[in-house]
Amino acid sequence: xxxxxxxxxxxxxxxxxxxxxxxxxxxxxxxxxxxxxxxxxxxxxxxxxxxxxxxxxxxxxxxxxxxxxxxxxxxxxxxxxxxxxxxxxxxxxxxxxxxxxxxxxxxxxxxxxxxxxxxxxxxxxxxxxxxxxxxxxxxxxxxxxxxxxxxxxxxxxxxxxxxxxxxxxxxxxxxxxxxxxxxxxxxxxxxxxxxxxxxxxxxxxxxxxxxxxxxxxxxxxxxxxxxxxxxxxxxxxxxxxxxxxxxxxxxxxxxxxxxxxxxxxxxxxxxxxxxxxxxxxxxxxxxxxxxxxxxxxxxxxxxxxxxxxxxxxxxxxxxxxxxxxxxxxxxxxxxxxxxxxxxxxxx
Numbered sequence: 001x002x003x004x005x006x007x008x009x010x011x012x013x014x015x016x017x018x019x020x021x022x023x024x025x026x027x028x029x030x031x032x033x034x035x036x037x038x039x040x041x042x043x044x045x046x047x048x049x050x051x052x053x054x055x056x057x058x059x060x061x062x063x064x065x066x067x068x069x070x071x072x073x074x075x076x077x078x079x080x081x082x083x084x085x086x087x088x089x090x091x092x093x094x095x096x097x098x099x100x101x102x103x104x105x106x107x108x109x110x111x112x113x114x115x116x117x118x119x120x121x122x123x124x125x126x127x128x129x130x131x132x133x134x135x136x137x138x139x140x141x142x143x144x145x146x147x148x149x150x151x152x153x154x155x156x157x158x159x160x161x162x163x164x165x166x167x168x169x170x171x172x173x174x175x176x177x178x179x180x181x182x183x184x185x186x187x188x189x190x191x192x193x194x195x196x197x198x199x200x201x202x203x204x205x206x207x208x209x210x211x212x213x214x215x216x217x218x219x220x221x222x223x224x225x226x227x228x229x230x231x232x233x234x235x236x237x238x239x240x241x242x243x244x245x246x247x248x249x250x251x252x253x254x255x256x257x258x259x260x261x262x263x264x265x266x267x268x269x270x271x272x273x274x275x276x277x278x279x280x281x282x283x284x285x286x287x288x289x290x291x292x293x294x295x296x297x298x299x300x301x302x303x304x305x306x307x308x309x310x311x312x313x314x315x316x317x318x319x320x321x322x323x324x325x326x327x328x329x330x331x332x333x334x335x336x337x338x339x340x341x342x343x344x345x346x347x
Contacts, residue, residue, distance in 0.1 A: 021229040026181065027220035028231025029196050058095045061086055062102040069103030070110040071232075073118030074284040078103030081277035085311070088273045088332075089318015119198055121205050121242075121264065124257040126290035136252060137262065137293050138300050143248070144241050144266035145301035149308045151218045151240060152271055155233075156312060156336070158226025170228045177227020184220055193220040201239045204246040205257045214244035233310050234268060241267025261286055262297055269298045270305035273314060278302075307335040 021028050065082030069075040079100035083091050110116045127133050166172040185194060192200045193216045200209055210216075221236040245263030249256045261282070269278035275298040282294035303320055312333035316326055326335065 021224065021231050026178075026224040026229045026231065027193055027195065027197070027217065027236065028224050028229065029233065029235030057086070057092065058098055061092065061095045062098045065099040066102035066106035068106075070106035072234075072281070073107060073111065074281055075100070075103040075107040077277050077280040077284055078106065080280055081272075081274055084274040084277050085272055085314065088307075088309075088314055088316045089320075091276075119202065121202065121261065121285060122257065123205070123261045123286040123289050125255040126258055126293070127254050129292060133254070133293070134296060136254060137296055140245070140248065140252065140259070140262055141266045141297040141300035142304050144244065144263050144297075145270035145304040147214065147218070147240065147244055148237060148267040148270035148301070149305050151222060151237070151267075152308050152310055154218070155222040155226045155310075158222055159228075162227050173228040177223055177229065180223050180227070181220060184216075184223070188216055193217050196235050197239050198235070201235075201242055204242040205260045207256075208249070209243050209246050211247040211250070214240045214247060217243065233271065237267045237271050237310075238264045241265070258290065258293075261290075262293065265294055266297045266301040270301040271310045273302065273305065273309045275299055275302040307332055312336070 061082040063082075064085065065078045067078075068081045069078030072078070079096065079102075080091075082099040082103070083093075083095050086092075111118075162173045162177065166176070181194070185191060192213070197217060200213060203209055204213075217236060217239045221233070221240075225231065225233065241263030242260040243263075244267070245259035245261070246256065248263075249259050252259065265278050265282045265285075268281070269275055272278065278301075279291075279295055279298045282298070283291060286294075306320060307316065307326075309332050312331060314332050316330050316332065316335070317328050319326060
């Protein structure tokens, strides 16, 4: 995603960059390439057919939906994700049918035509509904959202600092970032935090993992992407949330797999600012189990993440807080820089 707009050839570059990053141990996911390529195809169609502004937005959302549905095997989530992530707090419902169609096509092409099997995370048990359980879920969602914000801030901070230090020389940024990742790998004595880390992610639903795993993945991914490498951030957020939930099992009397699942969904929701898509992802990923808990967790993590997120270019149309008067269409980056044009200021 990022600051650059999708162009016809940009998706291929992102695909190649993601492949190289994961191949050589960068801590990132592959799904970003799928979503970017979907958006790039939409941009190419827009350019070729010279469609109007409204249809351009619909095609772009449809391309994103197709990429998400293909990457995660969650077509309903993909449909809503394409509409929800492009504008925080605003859903273009007129794009629902195109997005839904694109997401299902992407999903079935991946599974039926190519025979790809998506990763499965097994939610073994769900606690009984009670006031105490809901209070625990709310508190945990706050924790997961704040950790997700820490990741987003660290990742953007590293990017800004590295660009200033090396005068936007991407080769030098990547070289130094690669050396840091190698050093971190030697320091931890493990390759569990390189690449996608799916083995430990799946393990966190079944048995204990190192209690610092979420922090290690957070730092590894922030350095990898902040220093100029490319890739997806959903899987790393899944990893961070699930392993943090696993670590909290020692302090919270809730089933291990439930804590991992709650962390996975909450961290993703807070970073992507997509509560509806995150809730649908929980439904599709965990077969509808514990839907009332995941709904509460998504709403809480979305609110407590504030105006922070993975994509600094994400536009804001629905405010989470009244501390700021933010004109519609401003981006998360504008909020970070605390710009105050035309009377935009804190209350």
